[in-house]
Amino acid sequence: MQELKTDILVIGAGSGGLSVAAGASQMGADVVLLEGHKMGGDCLNFGCVPSKALIASGKVAYGQAHASAYGISDVTPQVDYAAAKDHVHDVIAQIEPMDSQERFEGFGVKVIREYGSFVSPTQVQAGDHLITARRVVVATGSSPLIPPLPGLDQVPYYTNETIFELRDKPEHLLIIGGGPIGMEMAQAHIRLGCKVTVIEGMKALGKDDPEAASVVLDSLKTEGVVIRETAMVAQIRGNAGAVEVVTENGEIYTGSHLLLAVGRKANIERLNLEAAGVEQTRTGIRTDDSLRTTNRKVYAIGDVAGGMQFTHVAGYQAGVIIRSALFGLPAKAKTAHIPWATYTDPELAQVGLSEAQARERHGDALEVARFDYHHNDRAIAERKTKGFIKVMVLKGRPIGATIVGYQAGELINLWSLALANNLKMGQIAAMVSPYPTVGELNKRVAGAYFSPRLFENQTVKRVVRFVQRWIP
Numbered sequence: 001m002q003e004l005k006t007d008i009l010v011i012g013a014g015s016g017g018l019s020v021a022a023g024a025s026q027m028g029a030d031v032v033l034l035e036g037h038k039m040g041g042d043c044l045n046f047g048c049v050p051s052k053a054l055i056a057s058g059k060v061a062y063g064q065a066h067a068s069a070y071g072i073s074d075v076t077p078q079v080d081y082a083a084a085k086d087h088v089h090d091v092i093a094q095i096e097p098m099d100s101q102e103r104f105e106g107f108g109v110k111v112i113r114e115y116g117s118f119v120s121p122t123q124v125q126a127g128d129h130l131i132t133a134r135r136v137v138v139a140t141g142s143s144p145l146i147p148p149l150p151g152l153d154q155v156p157y158y159t160n161e162t163i164f165e166l167r168d169k170p171e172h173l174l175i176i177g178g179g180p181i182g183m184e185m186a187q188a189h190i191r192l193g194c195k196v197t198v199i200e201g202m203k204a205l206g207k208d209d210p211e212a213a214s215v216v217l218d219s220l221k222t223e224g225v226v227i228r229e230t231a232m233v234a235q236i237r238g239n240a241g242a243v244e245v246v247t248e249n250g251e252i253y254t255g256s257h258l259l260l261a262v263g264r265k266a267n268i269e270r271l272n273l274e275a276a277g278v279e280q281t282r283t284g285i286r287t288d289d290s291l292r293t294t295n296r297k298v299y300a301i302g303d304v305a306g307g308m309q310f311t312h313v314a315g316y317q318a319g320v321i322i323r324s325a326l327f328g329l330p331a332k333a334k335t336a337h338i339p340w341a342t343y344t345d346p347e348l349a350q351v352g353l354s355e356a357q358a359r360e361r362h363g364d365a366l367e368v369a370r371f372d373y374h375h376n377d378r379a380i381a382e383r384k385t386k387g388f389i390k391v392m393v394l395k396g397r398p399i400g401a402t403i404v405g406y407q408a409g410e411l412i413n414l415w416s417l418a419l420a421n422n423l424k425m426g427q428i429a430a431m432v433s434p435y436p437t438v439g440e441l442n443k444r445v446a447g448a449y450f451s452p453r454l455f456e457n458q459t460v461k462r463v464v465r466f467v468q469r470w471i472p
Helices: 015-026 041-045 048-065 081-099 101-106 180-191 210-223 311-327 355-365 377-382 408-420 425-429 440-455 458-470
Strands: 002-011 031-034 110-112 117-120 123-126 129-138 142-144 172-176 195-199 226-228 233-239 242-247 252-255 257-260 264-266 298-300 339-342 347-352 366-372 388-394 397-405
Touching: 002 015, 015 031, 015 041, 015 101, 015 129, 015 311, 031 129, 041 048, 041 081, 048 081, 048 180, 081 101, 101 110, 129 311, 172 180, 172 242, 172 252, 180 195, 180 210, 180 339, 195 252, 210 226, 210 347, 210 397, 242 257, 298 311, 339 408, 347 408, 355 366, 355 388, 355 397, 366 440, 377 440, 388 408, 388 440, 397 408, 397 425, 408 425, 408 440, 425 440
Parallel strands: 002 031, 002 129, 031 110, 129 298, 172 195, 172 257, 195 226
Antiparallel strands: 117 123, 123 129, 142 264, 233 242, 242 252, 339 347, 347 397, 366 388, 388 397
């Protein structure tokens, strides 16, 4: 057994772990990084990157079939599903060097390609290495949740970890789960020429603003995706090429392939957390606001911490930990300014409180400003007029924003900035956007907030009339 001592031990080379390792090492700390699977974690290999690449392929195919609105003849796209997957893997390959073992070793990080398991509160075993660390950061991420459905163990199925290896185009893809992953994959596959049925036990996109979610769901249905809500799955049966999903009310859905997209579970099985004195919760590892676990020398970040499961959250939390573990400074992770997006067409993005949450919390003190895409000149030119932006405002400051429409994931950035820095709506209104841009929507919704105050205020009108009458 080879014994090592280090300042920072990072378990997991996904987004959060890599950010901690790179930052800590470049700031002078001695860092050991453990990864038993793929460098880059879920996001690079099975999540954000491959899904957006496949969505891009579907977008091109859809554009060919719907070009007549732009004066171009519609054509039936000739989809090569295997080639689309080649595109996916090429995108991964281009990004891969940024997350590679060689790059991090260049930063001075000692990378060990083994899984880690606690043997004491300060020691972790990884293969034939025994590592003693002053601080440990657990960043092992999450994996697809496999529900205990009767018959599932007898039927071939895919998850986000395996669907991108499939090279034969599914004739009819059944997707169990109507959350962001399920809906993104549903639209990508319908555009690539597959039949798609989504089976959701509750409400599709149920964690999002209902009004915004309905815009997305209506678009998917128009494209041909069959969406069945409140359809709890009771049984899976069949075999490869002929899979049947039976719901509790007796409905049967038949397809050629099955994709599970029902949620995520924290990767904690290998860690032996009990040996470290680290408590678990139903969703992952218990942490406080500073991301410390019940063992003060151990931190947990990203999906394994059981909070918001987004790559950018793990990256943000890495910065919090670096301030605490390296400099001994008080640092707390906040969530009010954390945005998220679903990359369907149209996109759906949210930051801060939704309208329902804000009304429940603030009642009549809340104001909601709204502006629709069909009033934006660039959206009209691009024929992307479906959608809206609404901002929840309390005492002149935004406390949440919901955007559904073209480039919603880009537009939400400004509102994350506003919430992170406690900006006022007046500061947003003072921004000047180039014309014509979709980004004008952010300025125009701020204008919509002030319009009643300026144009419907009788005091303002009396002042203007006075000035015009008496000032030469």
